[in-house]
Amino acid sequence: MRGGRLFARGAADDKGQILTLIAAIRAYLQTSGKLPVNVKLLIEGEEESGGAGIEGYVRDHADRLKADACLVLDSGMFAPGVPAITLGLRGIVGAEIEVSGAARDLHSGIYGGVAPNPFQALAEILTGLKDKNGRILVPGFYDRVAPPPAEEKAGWERLPFEEAAFLRDEIGAPALTGEPGYSPLERMWTRPTLEIHGMPGGFTGAGSKTVIPARAAAKVSMRLVADQRPAEIVDAFAGHVLAIAPKSVRVKVNKSHGAPPVVISPNAPAIAAAKRALTEAFGREAVFVRMGGSVPIVSEFAGRLGLPVVVTGWSLPDANAHSPDESLDLEHFHKGIRAVMRFFEQLAG
Amino acid sequence: MRGGRLFARGAADDKGQILTLIAAIRAYLQTSGKLPVNVKLLIEGEEESGGAGIEGYVRDHADRLKADACLVLDSGMFAPGVPAITLGLRGIVGAEIEVSGAARDLHSGIYGGVAPNPFQALAEILTGLKDKNGRILVPGFYDRVAPPPAEEKAGWERLPFEEAAFLRDEIGAPALTGEPGYSPLERMWTRPTLEIHGMPGGFTGAGSKTVIPARAAAKVSMRLVADQRPAEIVDAFAGHVLAIAPKSVRVKVNKSHGAPPVVISPNAPAIAAAKRALTEAFGREAVFVRMGGSVPIVSEFAGRLGLPVVVTGWSLPDANAHSPDESLDLEHFHKGIRAVMRFFEQLAG
Numbered sequence: 001m002r003g004g005r006l007f008a009r010g011a012a013d014d015k016g017q018i019l020t021l022i023a024a025i026r027a028y029l030q031t032s033g034k035l036p037v038n039v040k041l042l043i044e045g046e047e048e049s050g051g052a053g054i055e056g057y058v059r060d061h062a063d064r065l066k067a068d069a070c071l072v073l074d075s076g077m078f079a080p081g082v083p084a085i086t087l088g089l090r091g092i093v094g095a096e097i098e099v100s101g102a103a104r105d106l107h108s109g110i111y112g113g114v115a116p117n118p119f120q121a122l123a124e125i126l127t128g129l130k131d132k133n134g135r136i137l138v139p140g141f142y143d144r145v146a147p148p149p150a151e152e153k154a155g156w157e158r159l160p161f162e163e164a165a166f167l168r169d170e171i172g173a174p175a176l177t178g179e180p181g182y183s184p185l186e187r188m189w190t191r192p193t194l195e196i197h198g199m200p201g202g203f204t205g206a207g208s209k210t211v212i213p214a215r216a217a218a219k220v221s222m223r224l225v226a227d228q229r230p231a232e233i234v235d236a237f238a239g240h241v242l243a244i245a246p247k248s249v250r251v252k253v254n255k256s257h258g259a260p261p262v263v264i265s266p267n268a269p270a271i272a273a274a275k276r277a278l279t280e281a282f283g284r285e286a287v288f289v290r291m292g293g294s295v296p297i298v299s300e301f302a303g304r305l306g307l308p309v310v311v312t313g314w315s316l317p318d319a320n321a322h323s324p325d326e327s328l329d330l331e332h333f334h335k336g337i338r339a340v341m342r343f344f345e346q347l348a349g
Numbered sequence: 350m351r352g353g354r355l356f357a358r359g360a361a362d363d364k365g366q367i368l369t370l371i372a373a374i375r376a377y378l379q380t381s382g383k384l385p386v387n388v389k390l391l392i393e394g395e396e397e398s399g400g401a402g403i404e405g406y407v408r409d410h411a412d413r414l415k416a417d418a419c420l421v422l423d424s425g426m427f428a429p430g431v432p433a434i435t436l437g438l439r440g441i442v443g444a445e446i447e448v449s450g451a452a453r454d455l456h457s458g459i460y461g462g463v464a465p466n467p468f469q470a471l472a473e474i475l476t477g478l479k480d481k482n483g484r485i486l487v488p489g490f491y492d493r494v495a496p497p498p499a500e501e502k503a504g505w506e507r508l509p510f511e512e513a514a515f516l517r518d519e520i521g522a523p524a525l526t527g528e529p530g531y532s533p534l535e536r537m538w539t540r541p542t543l544e545i546h547g548m549p550g551g552f553t554g555a556g557s558k559t560v561i562p563a564r565a566a567a568k569v570s571m572r573l574v575a576d577q578r579p580a581e582i583v584d585a586f587a588g589h590v591l592a593i594a595p596k597s598v599r600v601k602v603n604k605s606h607g608a609p610p611v612v613i614s615p616n617a618p619a620i621a622a623a624k625r626a627l628t629e630a631f632g633r634e635a636v637f638v639r640m641g642g643s644v645p646i647v648s649e650f651a652g653r654l655g656l657p658v659v660v661t662g663w664s665l666p667d668a669n670a671h672s673p674d675e676s677l678d679l680e681h682f683h684k685g686i687r688a689v690m691r692f693f694e695q696l697a698g
Binding site: 053090092094096100101102103104106107108110111112113114115116117119120121124126127130132133134170171172173174175176177178179184187188191193195196197198199200201202204208209210211212213216218219221223246247248249250256291292293294295 | 377416435437439441443445449450451452454455456458459460461462463464465466468471472473475476479481493519520521522523524525526527533536537540542544545546547548549550551552553557558559561562565567570579595596597598599605640641642643666
């Protein structure tokens, strides 16, 4: 513990949130000897390595996992002291664009001017996928994008969010990017994206080697929002890539499986119970937010098991989640224990 | 020796060409006991590692290198049996475009939609450098480009060159690229280029890691033709990159030193002597060609020493120059020895 924070080897943030759940259960068992509701605990440690195990478990044990509601402690506070319930998560689907030109790497002096360059082709393809405002140009890409309910969006406008401070403290770039007409929170929570993660191929060492590479690739992923479907989107993406690719190169798109987006109705009794519990435990009204990241298991709980899912947690934006020196605020840790206890009582009541 | 070819550990092609020069000198010394002209031999073995040594030597020993003409055996036959003299070499200048966005790598789920992506910025910059026909968009880039003399260009049209066979046998891509209105030989010999060699940054391993990288780069080089100047071109390049870069990222251009292009006049007596010598030794009229690659030492000989430079050689397009199994055709090797002897005699006569 340092400066009112809990640090632990590995994922202090994730482990700390699980500990609040276990501490809440233990508090009941040590005092009244029983829990206000029946609780089934499902703990996984594979988040950083794909998380395929828990998806298989949920698929194979739907009977054992029957419940009235599901609590997922994997999101966070909106800001210090401001508890939040996450009503939406973006989905994800990935692809690798492989481009090949000449049959072998070529001398750029001898052949430059006639030999296709796979990186040049990729630059043309990538700028044909997205305009300079971040709008994705894949035909049909936005067809199923459902705008957030007006009431939910109105709630976001009341959240304590300052764009200038966000740019300075969380991003650190000269400016934010993204589609005009949408606030930063809307762009992160309700708009799909297309990002480039790496471009393997050619020469990437120190110094120079002036080859025209035979092959190059671009690793991309798209974050999806309700009601986009990963398979449909990645197919449209691949079709568009092939349609706009220069004819001097061969192009192959390797598609990944992906995870669908999730939207949770604020009208479920479990959500109302969670909102009351959080508000009471933290002494400040819990807010409804969304999350730009993807938690594939939430769509398994919501979709496959048909459960109302309460996604919440006590993590802070500066917790360094999944990074070195990950931490959990101790005050939030203690209030989190109380919030879980109140949630059980609200569900029982 | 295999199939009429000389193979040697390392660079059979380069070594074989030097051997023809040494064999020619030895033949004179063993028969008439003296050479028809004075010969100064300058042999370097650093071509594959920058060749800075020989440039320094030439700079520091201009007096010792005084001569009437200079013979550089580092180019090749235009085709089997067709001897060639190279009258032009492209220059080169390189640069690395470094782009940085956020202060650290960011989670593409949480921040995708607002955080600038350096690869996206690079794709936009790269497509702003060159149009889809290969025309370079840097202002002033073509200002000093001198078209080849009509007579030289007319000579190229008579060369045995078939575009379809060239595409199939030497390139192996679906199609050639390049500026409309210029033949493939013109595009390789008389037009400047801009090539991307690698794009370091982000995640390039197997599988996926969906980070928005804080930094990415593009390694590029430009081949230059007379009378473009490397320093002027790379400055214009850097200025254009900064002018078209998206404002959400920081961009830095690291410029390299480069080498100027060379054009050699066909009217020098040494060129006429070489043409007669080659034509006689190979039994077929020697042709004038250019070379897309850069041999920086040729511009030192021509520019710093002010010598008429004869660039020729016996290498074939399929010699695998600078690659495994490099070879030199034995018939060309023997005729090359005779060509060097005739060249000395022509110069003396």
